[in-house]
Amino acid sequence: xxxxxxxxxxxxxxxxxxxxxxxxxxxxxxxxxxxxxxxxxxxxxxxxxxxxxxxxxxxxxxxxxxxxxxxxxxxxxxxxxxxxxxxxxxxxxxxxxxxxxxxxxxxxxxxxxxxxxxxxxxxxxxxxxxxxxxxxxxxxxxxxxxxxxxxxxxxxxxxxxxxxxxxx
DNA sequence: CCCTGATTCGC
DNA sequence: GCGAATCAGG
Numbered sequence: 502x503x504x505x506x507x508x509x510x511x512x513x514x515x516x517x518x519x520x521x522x523x524x525x526x527x528x529x530x531x532x533x534x535x536x537x538x539x540x541x542x543x544x545x546x547x548x549x550x551x552x553x554x555x556x557x558x559x560x561x562x563x564x565x566x567x568x569x570x571x572x573x574x575x576x577x578x579x580x581x582x583x584x585x586x587x588x589x590x591x592x593x594x595x596x597x598x599x600x601x602x603x604x605x606x607x608x609x610x611x612x613x614x615x616x617x618x619x620x621x622x623x624x625x626x627x628x629x630x631x632x633x634x635x636x637x638x639x640x641x642x643x644x645x646x647x648x649x650x651x652x653x654x655x656x657x658x659x660x661x662x663x664x665x666x667x668x669x
Numbered sequence: 670c671c672c673t674g675a676t677t678c679g680c
Numbered sequence: 681g682c683g684a685a686t687c688a689g690g
Contacts, residue, residue: 504682521673539674540683548675612671673690680682 502531504541512538516547606632616643618650 504512508529515525522535522542529538542548606615606629616631633643642650 523672534683535674536683536685538683539676540681543675544681674688676687677685679684
């Protein structure tokens, strides 16, 4: 992979939009790390512009924080909608299992250890994933939802029948 | 612990 | 030029 004109353009656009290096890296994909993004940003001269007054910024060995302000960029008011967790209901749609402590997260807030059990309507902005810590390391679900997801076929069949019965 | 950007330097 | 490693900080 290399920095083609197209990728550089995409990088500049996203960076100037205020996206973080890791987000940009994820978007460019294909093994691009946030370090790669940051490094390129600096080489392009798009970096900093805001803070930095600290004279004590060290890299691998020694470094003198570059205080020289980069070309000022038009301040853009970012219209960011804070996505905060909402109070957690005591029970989920199944009506049996208690939901883990309020840690529901958006897709952007999902981490490797976040329970990926979907909660709510995926077509709505309020959609969240459970977000609780996964039960076993890299497992996709927390203990509670793992039980639901990997329920014995007998129980699952029973539930399915009950659900259909409810609808009918 | 999660994340952010900044910097250096071996490649 | 590139970016991993590392740093300082939120």
